[in-house]
Amino acid sequence: EFKRVESLKSQFVSMVAHELKAPIAATLGFINILTNKEMKISPEQQLDFLNRSSLRLNGLLNMVNDLLDISRMEMRTNVRELKQLDLRDILKDVINMFQFEIEKKKLNVITEISETLPLFNGDSTELQRMMTNLVSNAIKYNKESGNIFVNLDYSNNYITIAVKDSGIGLKPNEKEKLFSEFFRAKNEFTKNIHGTGLGLSLVKKLVDSYSGKIEVESEYGNGTMFKIFLPIKVK
Numbered sequence: 312e313f314k315r316v317e318s319l320k321s322q323f324v325s326m327v328a329h330e331l332k333a334p335i336a337a338t339l340g341f342i343n344i345l346t347n348k349e350m351k352i353s354p355e356q357q358l359d360f361l362n363r364s365s366l367r368l369n370g371l372l373n374m375v376n377d378l379l380d381i382s383r384m385e386m387r388t389n390v391r392e393l394k395q396l397d398l399r400d401i402l403k404d405v406i407n408m409f410q411f412e413i414e415k416k417k418l419n420v421i422t423e424i425s426e427t428l429p430l431f432n433g434d435s436t437e438l439q440r441m442m443t444n445l446v447s448n449a450i451k452y453n454k455e456s457g458n459i460f461v462n463l464d465y466s467n468n469y470i471t472i473a474v475k476d477s478g479i480g481l482k483p484n485e486k487e488k489l490f491s492e493f494f495r496a497k498n499e500f501t502k503n504i505h506g507t508g509l510g511l512s513l514v515k516k517l518v519d520s521y522s523g524k525i526e527v528e529s530e531y532g533n534g535t536m537f538k539i540f541l542p543i544k545v546k
Contacts, residue, residue, distance in 0.1 A: 331371065331374075334367040334368070334370055334371050335371070337363070337364075337367055338364045338367050338368060341360040341361075341363055341364045342364065344360060345357060345360055345361070374509060377509035377510060377512075377513050378509065380440070380513055381509065381512065381513055381516060391433075391434040391437070392434055392435070392436075393432055393433060393434060394432070394433075394435070395430040395431070395432055396430060396431050396432070396433055396435055396438060397430055398428065398431055398438065398463055398470065398472070399424055399428065399463065401435065401438050401439050401442060402422065402424075402442060402461060402463060404439065405439060405442045405443050405446050406420060406422070406446065406461075408443070409446055409447065409450055412450050413450060413459075416450065416453065416455055416456075416457075417455060417456045418450065418453060418456070418457055418458070418459055419456075419457070419458045419459070420458075420459045420461065421458065421459070421460050421461070422460075422461045422462070422463075423460070423461070423462045423463070423464075424462075424463045425463060425464045425465050427465050428463055428464070428465050428470065429465060429470070429543060431470055431541060431543065432544070433521065433541075437517050437520075440513065440514070440517065441472070441514050441517055441518065441539060442472065442474075444510035444511065444513065444514050445472070445474040445514065445537050445539075446459070446461070446474060447510065448474075448476075448510065448511070448535075448537075449474050449475070449476035449478070449535075450476075452476065452478040452479050452535070453476045453477060453478035453479075453534075454477060454478055454479070457476065457477040457478060457534075458476070458477045459474070459475070459476050459477075460473070460474070460475040460476075460536075461473070461474050461475075462474075462475075465543075468542060468543045469523075469540045469541065469542055469543065470540075470541045470543060471538060471539065471540055471541075472538070472539040472541070473536060473537070473538045473539075474536065474537050475534065475535070475536035475537075476534050476535055476536075477533075477534045478534050478535065479531070479532065479534075480529045480530050480531040480532050480533050480534050480535055481527075481529040481530075481531060481535055482531045489511055489527060514537075514539075518539055518541070521541055521542070522542055523539060523540050523541040523542060524539075524540045525537065525538065525539050525540070526538045526540075
């Protein structure tokens with residue numbers, strides 16, 4: 312058991328190092344160009360290099376935050392601030408946060424919310440991370456001028472959060488590995504999409520910690536739908 316744990320830890324460190332190396336090397340390359348006085352680059356190129364660096368650094372920051380959250384959950388050191396939450400408000404904040412990306416990709420976001428949706432006793436940061444990761448994926452892996460359907464429903468003492476996109480979808484063998492840490496589907500559609508493969512792993516751990524479940528339905532080339540089921544404790 313000790314050898315198995317040591318092996319897993321070694322593999323994890325190797326994967327983290329691999330994921331860190333590429334964006335750091337790219338950002339360092341851009342900075343070296345910008346600080347090299349012998350390089351004659353236009354203001355437009357400077358801005359492009361800065362934007363690319365910012366994109367990669369934001370990706371690194373998101374990965375570090377995901378790693379910290381996963382580590383806290385596995386070590387059970389995360390402290391929850393439980394309170395009654397209106398998931399309508401969290402969803403609204405998440406969609407507003409991605410408004411620039413939605414407009415840039417000309418996506419149509421359609422929301423359906425049950426009138427009987429109850430308050431949920433949870434940690435607002437954790438619930439926001441769940442929705443943020445699902446909506447972010449629906450944007451990143453969608454097609455230009457595609458659709459995103461978000462549904463909040465309540466039935467049989469479960470709140471359901473469903474996010475469906477009209478994007479590239481998943482192959483059957485990719486669905487099996489979807490919630491593994493650092494797993495990313497690799498095909499002709501995803502080669503230019505940045506990501507760490509930690510977001511869905513974190514979502515799964517958060518959902519499990521609330522005694523909920525997550526399901527995925529997908530068809531390659533025809534989009535993906537994630538469904539989260541969170542139990543409501545009936546008094």
